[in-house]
Amino acid sequence: MMMSETYNWLVNIDSLNFEDKSALIVGGSEISRQYALGLIGLGIKDITVIAKKGEYISKFCEENNIELHRGGFEKNIDSIKRKDIAIIAPPIPDTLQAARMAIKKGQKNILIEKPGSLYHTELISLAKEYSHVDIRVAYNRLAYPNFHKLKELVSREGGITSCRFTFTERLSTMDFEKDEPDVYMRWGISNSLHVISMALELIGMPREIHCYQYGKIDWHPTGSIFVGDGLSENNIPFSYHADWGSGGRWGVEVNTRENSYQLIPLEDLFACKRDTGTWNKIEFERTFPDVKQGFSEEIAIMLDESGRFRDCLPSLAKAAQYNKIAEEIFGYS
Numbered sequence: 001m002m003m004s005e006t007y008n009w010l011v012n013i014d015s016l017n018f019e020d021k022s023a024l025i026v027g028g029s030e031i032s033r034q035y036a037l038g039l040i041g042l043g044i045k046d047i048t049v050i051a052k053k054g055e056y057i058s059k060f061c062e063e064n065n066i067e068l069h070r071g072g073f074e075k076n077i078d079s080i081k082r083k084d085i086a087i088i089a090p091p092i093p094d095t096l097q098a099a100r101m102a103i104k105k106g107q108k109n110i111l112i113e114k115p116g117s118l119y120h121t122e123l124i125s126l127a128k129e130y131s132h133v134d135i136r137v138a139y140n141r142l143a144y145p146n147f148h149k150l151k152e153l154v155s156r157e158g159g160i161t162s163c164r165f166t167f168t169e170r171l172s173t174m175d176f177e178k179d180e181p182d183v184y185m186r187w188g189i190s191n192s193l194h195v196i197s198m199a200l201e202l203i204g205m206p207r208e209i210h211c212y213q214y215g216k217i218d219w220h221p222t223g224s225i226f227v228g229d230g231l232s233e234n235n236i237p238f239s240y241h242a243d244w245g246s247g248g249r250w251g252v253e254v255n256t257r258e259n260s261y262q263l264i265p266l267e268d269l270f271a272c273k274r275d276t277g278t279w280n281k282i283e284f285e286r287t288f289p290d291v292k293q294g295f296s297e298e299i300a301i302m303l304d305e306s307g308r309f310r311d312c313l314p315s316l317a318k319a320a321q322y323n324k325i326a327e328e329i330f331g332y333s
Helices: 003-010 030-041 058-063 073-079 092-104 120-129 145-156 181-185 187-203 295-303 316-330
Strands: 022-026 046-051 067-070 085-088 110-113 136-138 162-166 206-214 225-232 237-243 251-255 259-263 270-273
Touching (some): 003 145, 022 030, 022 092, 030 046, 030 058, 030 295, 046 073, 067 073, 073 092, 085 295, 092 181, 110 295, 120 316, 136 316, 145 259, 162 187, 181 187, 187 225, 187 237, 187 251, 225 316
Parallel strands (some): 022 046, 110 136, 162 237
Antiparallel strands (some): 206 225, 225 237, 251 259
């Protein structure tokens, strides 16, 4: 498949007809609301939400004629008929249990919210248990139009020659009451994999990697500073850096023989011509600017009956690889 084909398809998903499709969302957070907005934007009216309490999402469901079941997935999932897509987005510790129950009750087209699990072994187990079901993990940034525009550009220029990426976290903005302690103890998987996955999808999985951790935070005992380098399976050298106690932001920078490119912020795209130091913004199209980027695109990918673009989203096996690399980067045992 040509790189341009994926980009052109993603920026024209509003022309596709999904009006006869149906969807189940498990979870009642802001993430679930964004998925619902993505479904509505694609013209899908048959939407069911299962939430534990439903306090956050109830008004939104009422305003948009969305069926809301309170009491959690354990109580309600038996009563839901098979939908064209089941989006599993409860808190991370509940994700795999919810996915298992959805599959057992007949759901076949499963999108589970990233990272799926905090442990790569659990993702591998689910993949083996349900090898007959094509489950995808919702790394929405891998469905960004600008990400696929970048893939198109570097392909034209003979490929990537090197890469560096950063995943500094803004600790002052974190809500430590939102999730279980394990989610924060493995924050590199819970959150930083957003940017790490983008870098790895551009250059390939590491063939060699050297990882160093420094510093310590009470809630993240393996470190607060992470630096390293390596060589990808495509022979592309890379380096990374993150200092959670300092400034900065997420970003990916790749180089070709003609240009350097930046995804900084990840939602934009900039280029710097060889032998210059000026970064210029590259314009690209977006279909649903009022929906969190990548969400409508993920849904369209999952509902497209041709399946041509399904590999834009990682399988359970691929997501397990991301987790395993993150375990090395962050020093998780």
